[in-house]
Amino acid sequence: MIALTIEGLVKKFGDTVALDGISLRIEPGELFFLLGPSGCGKTTLLRNIAGFYIPDAGRILFGDEDVTKLPPHKRNTGMMFQSYALWPHMTVAKNVAFGLEERRIPAAEIRQRVHAALDSVQMGQYAERKIAQLSGGQQQRVALARALVIRPRCVLLDEPLSNLDARLRLEMRSEIRRVCKENGLTAIYVTHDQKEALSISDRMAVLEGGRIAQIGTPEQVYRRPRTRIVADFIGETNFLKGKMQSLDGRKACIETGEGIFEGFLGDPEWKPSKGDEVSLSIRPESWSLQTMPAPVNAVKGRIGESIYLGEVAQYRLQAAHHDLKIFELNPHISARGEGQEFFAVASADDVVVLKP
């Protein structure tokens, strides 16, 4: 188990700056996610860690060892590729054995370790199959076994589930977490699927235009996004425009077109002053609909549209200046007819104050 440290990493392709000074530390045994929209630099960062790109500036450390200039084959990382990159001219067992053969492990031990690795991903009986004879999910398991069997210093996963269907994705994401945790591996997982990141990561970094927008646990990032883009990218949210009234530590009081709101600053280092324009981010599930008004954090509006989904209902509430999306768990939709007037109320803890 090693920690992974990245210091001031810069990577340019011609005039395009793909990574613009990335610094982060990944703790030993952590399952760390790199998340962001396409083009944000997350795959570029992973390929720098794997050694397929050499950065223009900055350092990459595995534990205390500087690997910035080390060629890929000397880094001892186990990478899982988006396309799996399984070799079609070899059997399943040969694919998994490859890394061990390169390490000059005795044949008997190779056999035993390949066997164990395939068993651990439930692919034991497919050892002699050709790659073309496997389904997508099976190929994914083989790719995982091949990356892990060499006991790498860290595991690099490049959108490993993006080629699977929805049901298999759910199953495999807990499988990947189980295997990483059982083997105590430091793992870096690249994805654009926020559900994957929220569900199984220890911590995540959200990238935006080659920079890190936020690092934190899933709950930190979801509940206290630091920028509008993070709030928008992770989960769904409603933005309300407003003006700063007063600030007490992180707690802020905002005047909006819908009324007075109280909430907490997303970015603790940000010090807005009175009268500054701000945005409020309030998640759809944070609202509750009621018939009585409230002094703060309430929006008056009419139900515009309602979608009943069984366990949850989605409403559009048309207020004076905003259209709000509201989720209600265990809904009674017959009591929420179109055109009816309600007050949507959120608790101050669920209101995040962001730069506009």
Next chain:
Amino acid sequence: MSLQFSRLVFLATAVFFGLFFIWPISETLYGAFIGSDGKFTIDYIAEVFRNPLYVEGLWNSLQMGVWSTLLAALIAIPLAWMSDRFLFPGKFLLGALVLVPMVMPPFVGAIGIKQILGQQGALNALLEDIGLLDPAYPVDWLGEGRIWGVIVLNALHLYPILYLNVLAALANVDPAMEEAAENLGCTGFRKFRRVTLPLIMPGIFAGGTIVFIWSFTELGVPLMFDFTRVTSVQIFYGIKDIGGNPFPFALVVVLLCSTVLIYAASKFFFGRDSHAMMAKATSQGGPRQAGFAMGLVCSGLFGLVTFLAVLPHIGVIMVAFSTDWYQTILPGGWTLSHFESALGHNLTLPSIQNSLKYAGLATILDLFLGVAIAYVVVRTRLAGRQILDAMSMLPLAVPGLVLAFGYLAMTQEGKIFSFLNPTVDPLIILVIAYSVRRLPYVVRSAAAGFQQTSVTLEEAAQNLGCPPLRTLRRITLPLIAANLLAGGLLAFSFAMLEVSDSLILAQKQQDFPITKAIYELYQLLGEGRFVASALGVWAMAFLAVTIIGTSLILGKKLGAIFRA
């Protein structure tokens, strides 16, 4: 692969090209433009155009090139169209057989053609038998029109190159394009002319260029037909006094310049805009089952073309087995003795050995160079890699005759490369000559392999601890083995059949390859042509197996190899 290593590979291949492609051509240019006093002159070139013999030769060469190409296109385009559109009885076999003529040495076929169409040949005998011809006045079919014999033989030899190109181009045409034309009321031949033909024009151009250059400078066939008023043969005869005579140099330069000019002009007119398909095919086209009549037409045409194309070679085979064949439709009797005397002749066995040695070594060299060049071109971002790519395709555009002459010129006594002089030992220079000419095929097939193989397969190996060179050996080469095999087989079979380099560069009897041995045997009086035919049959049987095997391995991809 590390940057330094890529640069080294780049440098090595570039140096090889400089030495054995650019140098011989420069040496030829030097001989043509520098007078005996060491000063620049255009007198030699001017003299070529003043000499009516040379002008006639050039005119005949041009006719040979143009008519052979047109005739080949006339054969190839309908065949390719049928193969693209229809399923017909025997398509798989006929589709492979139709390629066989490509590797049948046309100058061996010339022996057969003369046997069939000559004054004392089978056709006249047939006409006399059925009373259409007076035996006292036999028609000399190849007399005045012997250039047409050469043209037909060239076309029947080269149409497969066009066929493969057009087939590949047709496969790329989005069926929706033609459906759109039909939807707007344009059907049948009109649709073909207005929509399909313009779309496949780049393919026709690519194949047509090779066919033209090949037939424009063809040496073997006119030589066998004793058709001497053609530039290639004039150069061949001029080689005997290469030391003191500047005119062969001037002729070669005129030939080279005409090739380049004609290539540029036709590229300007036909190959200008390659119409990129806007989207991938939206509907599954695919050939459909031909109706009974259409099926009959397709199978019939494929069969007829194949038959006509191999007819000269059937003639050769019959000559090889016949005791006597003079003024009769079929040979007077059958015998195996020519094969025995062919094997017994002191030219034969060494020539087979020599050919295997030259062609084998050339193929190995080609594979090394081809993989290296394709790697640099496809897998690296080195500046100048496109130049290397373009350079490796150039041997397709430069006539073999020109290169062969250049090799001879650069190894003359007193030159830096005189230690490679073919009169001493032609091994090295012949292997290089063979390999340079076939390099484009190997580069193309290797590059196609690299392109089809996702680079992540190599990255995965490196990620698991495999260094770059070993990754190439353990992952990439096995994955592109089929491409390399096909490219290598093709290079090998063409090298076995090579005419210009062999006739010009192999000068001592013990160094003759098969083609030159056949040529020399044919010159012998008496049973010469029978023994030459027997040797030709051995070569053809061997090559037919090779090319059918290759086409089965590569399928439609075979066409991609033959592009200029």
